[in-house]
Amino acid sequence: MLPIVADSCDVGQPVLGPGVSFGGGSYSPSSAQSVDRYTGVLPLDWPARVDFEELFLALSPRDEIGVDTLSADGEWRHVYKPQSLPETPPAGPYAIYLANPLGRFQWIVFDFDSKRGDTLVDVATLLRWLEDAQLTYVIAASGSTGGRHVWVTASTPLESALVRSIAEAAARRLPTLDHGLLCNPGTGGVRPIGAPHRNGGRSQLQTPLDEVRAAELLTPATCRNDSDAFVRLLLIIDAVPASADVRIRRIGAPVVEVLTDGDEGHRLPGTPNLTLDDVTYQLLTRRPADDKVSEVLASLLTRLALRRWSWLHIHDLLRDKRHREGGLLHACTDAGTGSLRVVLDDKDTRRKLRRQWERCVAHAATLRQTTESAEWTEQIAHVVSVVEDIQTSADAWPERWASESGPADRAALDLRCLLALRSGSLRLALDVRRAALATGYGRSTMHRAQDRLTLDSWLTARESDGPAGVTELLPIAPKHPAYDSELLGEGGGTQRTPPPTKERREALVTRLQERLSAGRADLFSHGRASLGHAGGLGHHVGRTYQQLVEHAHRPMSLSELADRTGYAPRTVARHLTRLRNLMVATRAVRVVHHECPSCQARPGDKCRTAQGRLLPGRGTDQHSVRQV
Structure with a gap:
């Protein structure tokens, strides 16, 4: 039985709100009655016809609705802006919000889009779930294109x-389900039954055919759908296995974090790769098919997000007319009548493109990064080969990095090698601020280090349109005169076959990450000693420490450290002493085994047997004292 509100009117007279129209007639309470218009209570004696637009205005969970706006050409833009709840329904397309101001949903509307496939099959599946959960529902045709609400x-x-x-x-x-409106309680809204569509036609009731019954099911007080039934619905849906051909967008935690860096907006961490492959360039410059406009934009923005582009790079694409009429067409226009599209102004274009960009960046962060095309595999193999040559050549010339500016120069070179391995490109756009944060040096120091590396032919400058300077690692690195590839190369067997590219790349990335992490520790970059603080050990001591970290699996001798760092043995000994004083490094004790087969002596003792008996003199086999 429908609820009844009784005031000064006759007992049993139902109240919906003053002036609510049903078809040709109207319903009004007695003139002596003062009733809030938005009561959500329906009358008992419904007329034969129901004005659903008036019904939804009366049941609206908010005091505002979303109203579509017109373009300069007089076309509906499909951009809904909030307006106060009107007394009569708007003449154009409008939407009723599904949630109240507290973010709680009064209606759950499943929006099936015919552009995604056969909506009737999915609607039938959903109705089985709703009936199993004992939930009531109302079906409406959203327009003339086959969509369903x-x-x-x-x-x-x-x-x-x-x-x-x-x-x-x-x-x-x-x-075919478009579920985005149910994920946003702030702006999620749907055109109510009876509201006009921007392309013509209106949303029409389909099930149930009895309009009075449909009005009861749309009213919270009479629908009889408690919260437990919605929990049952969730359990029923989860019990059905997902189809193999449906992509699951959210798979646990994102593989890559998403950064928000001031004006750069959402982006993936890493150095942007500004060069485009043929496929991405064609997506950007060619006009997409009329039914693939949104898909092309999503594919293009996802590709650019994986190339570590930022919002500033995407915004610059709007300057070219070919881009606006190509891959960015969906962001610059709205759907019109037939194949015609309505051009948006610059403000709406930027807002729409930025919204799509943030969605694609979030989606790109969930993608697995292991899928590599043949082109990518060939490109990364070339990068790995070049980085290996650079690192081998740099290790063979330790004196170059033992000079006063050597540690900063080597850190700048290692950082670019690491970024090249991550991005798959030798051409890098790296500003001095990020370089300073990654290496532990100052910005001016990184700027001068880049200039020195360029003069020494490790890098070469490239043209740049952005704020960051673009440099490229040279494939042929300078080599020390004593460099011998046969002596220093690390082959993979008797035929010197190198290991697979993936393993070589992972080993190089791990090595460079550990080296840079060790070098930027506060212990070495805390400045010179003063009255205020003890100061750091300096980056030259840090280079010695990097070698200890890189070979932490075994002890290193003083002479080996001197050969690898390029410092004199006295300098290396001084570095080790300072590290030992701070308990960063320790002296390793190694026993020199001799030829006494049954010697049980401890270090410093004479050779003895297990019974404690001194061994007789045996010439060169006998040691007077076991050495350490």
Whole structure:
């Protein structure tokens, strides 16, 4: 039985709100009655026809609705802006918000888009789930293109977390479901039954055919859908295995974090790769098919996100008309009548493109980075080979990095090698601020180090349109006169076959990461000693420490450290003493085994047997004292 509100009117007279129209007539309470218009209570004696637009205005969970806006050409832009709740329905397209100001949903609307496939199959599947969960529903045809809206009303407002879980679970199993409106309680809205569509036609009731019954199911007070039924719905949907051909967008935690860096907006961490392959360039410059406009934009932005582009790079693409009419067409226009599209102004274009960019960056962060094309494999193999040559040549010339500016120069070179391995490109756009943070040096120091590396032919400058300087690692690095590739190379067997590219790349990345991490420790970069603090050990001591970290699996002798760092033995000994005083390094004790087969002596003792008996003189086999 429908609820009744009685005031000064006759007992049993139902109240919906003053002036609510039903078809040709209208319903008004007695003139002596003062009733809040938005009561959400329906009358008992419904007329034969129901004005659903008035019904939704009366049941609106907010005091505002979203109204579509017109372009300069008089076309609907499909951009809904909030307006105060009107007394009468707007003449153009508008949407009713699904959640109240607290973010709790009054309606769950499953929006099926015919552009994604056959909506009727997915609607039938959803209806089975709803009936199993004992939930009532109302179906409406959203327009003339075959889309469907399935309205499910909640007796009490639902938490957004529960609604989002239901929407994501259903989207993984229903390919034509557009679940984005259920994931955003702030702006999620749907055109109500009876509201006009921007391309013509109106949203029409389909099930149930009895409009009075449909009005009861759309009203929270009479729908009889409690919160437990929605929990059952979630359990029922999750019990159904997801189809193999439906991509699951969220797979646990993102593989790569998403950064937000001031004006650069959302981006993936790493150095941007500004060179485009043929496929990405064609997506950017060629006009997409009319039914692939949004798909091309999503594919293009995802590719650019994986290349570590930022919002500033994406925004610059709008300057070229070919880009606006090519891959960015979806962001610069709205769907019009037929194949015609409505051009957006610059402000709306930027807002729409930035919204799509942030979505694609978040999606790119969840993608696995192990899928590599043949082109990428060939490119990364070349980069790994060049970095190996650079590192081998740099290690063979230790005196170059033992000079006053040597540690900063080597850190700048190692950082560029690491970024090249990560990005798969020898051409790098690296500003001095990020270089300073990554190496532990100052910005001016990194700037001068880049100039010195360029003069020594380790790097070469390239043209740059952005704030960061672009440099390229040279494939042929300078070599020390004593460099011998046969002596220093590390072969993979008797035929000197190198290991696979992936293993070589991972080993180089690990080695460079450990070296840079050790070099930027505060112990070495805390400045000179003063009255205020003890100061750091300096970056030259840090170079010695880097060698100890790199060969932490075995002890190193003083002479080996001197050969690898390029410092004199006295300098290396002084570095080790300072490290030992701070308990960063320790002296390794190694026993020199001799030829006494049964010697049980401790270090410093004469050779003895297990019974404690001194061995007789045996010439060169006998040691008077065991050495350490």
